[in-house]
Amino acid sequence: MEESSFLEVIRSLFGKREPVLEELTPDEEAFFKELLAFRELEVADFLIPRNLVKSLDITLSWEEVKSYVITNPHTLYPVHREILDHYKGYLKLKDIIRGFNSSIFNWQDFIKPALTLPENITILTALRKLIEQELDLAFVVDELSELVGIIRVEDILKELFLTPRRCLxxxxxxxxxxxxxxxxxxxxxxxxxxxxxxxxxxxxxxxxxxxxxxxxxxxxxxxxxxxxxxxxxxxxxxxxxxxxxxx
Known part of the structure; x- marks a missing residue:
């Protein structure tokens, strides 16, 4: 990955402003130096495989959605039609909660758009695309354009910022x-x-x-x-x- 692409991610995380190492604490400086070492990791390294994806069918009734969320608590829910390959986007738990006390709620109105990414791009490229489009989740496909899983911004940040330091x-x-x-x-x-x-x-x-x-x-x-x-x-x-x- 080009250095400029990496810096674009950092600028996105810091409101388009590149951090100056002299302004950072020793822990923060070490954090960014460790991040540099992982800029070649690919989307596949952070993939939630499709067999583990908990998704909502867009045709579900509101009562069915509430029941599913109660038994399968997550912060984000991919949305599909009939089969997971026909994905439509994703839903945030906080948007679902808005209507939890209502008997009628048009939950489909809160579906965020679907971003599709190939599995062989670097994770920082994927993170940059997600940040630019202000999305929390992307659907990942293989070279045959078949869905292989999803990635979430939350998981990427945890892996990039915490796991490498712990692992070492x-x-x-x-x-x-x-x-x-x-x-x-x-x-x-x-x-x-x-x-x-x-x-x-x-x-x-x-x-x-x-x-x-x-x-x-x-x-x-x-x-x-x-x-x-x-x-x-x-x-x-x-x-x-x-x-x-x-x-």
Whole structure:
């Protein structure tokens, strides 16, 4: 990604004004320097795959929407017609709440437009497009224009600003604590390792792919290139792990 494109993102985040490093605190300066190191990450690194996307059918009644939101609480809801591939845009929870005490509410009037992005562009390019159009969510397609998932501004900012700093921190014995949803590509960059090919994108997916089961809390095992300990898991998912690079 060109340096000018990166600076455009920073200017967008700071009201079109480029931050001057001398004006920043040491923590803020370190933050921006770390951000530079991740400017080549792609949209695929931050993707919520389509099988995990919770979406509203545009034909749902208001009562059906309220019922769905209560049982599936999120801040943003993609909207589709009949199937997810026919996506129309997205809805904010705060807009849904406006009519929660009403028996009649035209929730479709609050649907935000759909932004479509290819999965192979850099995440900072995607973030710039989202900021420019004042959108919180984008739909991601592959080279055949088939929907593969969504990305959200909130997730991008969390990953770019928090995960890299956390990932690079290990305890004195070299162990790193991570969420089960941490991306494999990020771990590879943090630890300077390469994972074997497989059908997985996260550390939890890597574990499930190799064990073919959900391990119990407290289990420890080696799956090259890592030693792994399960810190938190239930019968449905791996929530938190500790990892250590195998010497």
């Amino acid at each position: 921190r290990s305890d004195p014995e070299g162990w790193i604590t991570l969420s089960g949803t941490t991306k494999i590509r990020l771990i590879e960059r943090c630890l300077g390792i390469t994972f074997p090919d497989g059908d997985y994108e996260t550390i939890a997916g890597f574990i499930l792919y190799n064990l073919n089961r959900i391990p119990r809390k407290g289990e420890k095992f080696s799956l090259p290139p890592l030693e792994i300990e399960i810190l938190n898991a239930d019968e449905k998912q791996i929530k938190e792990v500790r990892i250590k690079k195998i010497p």
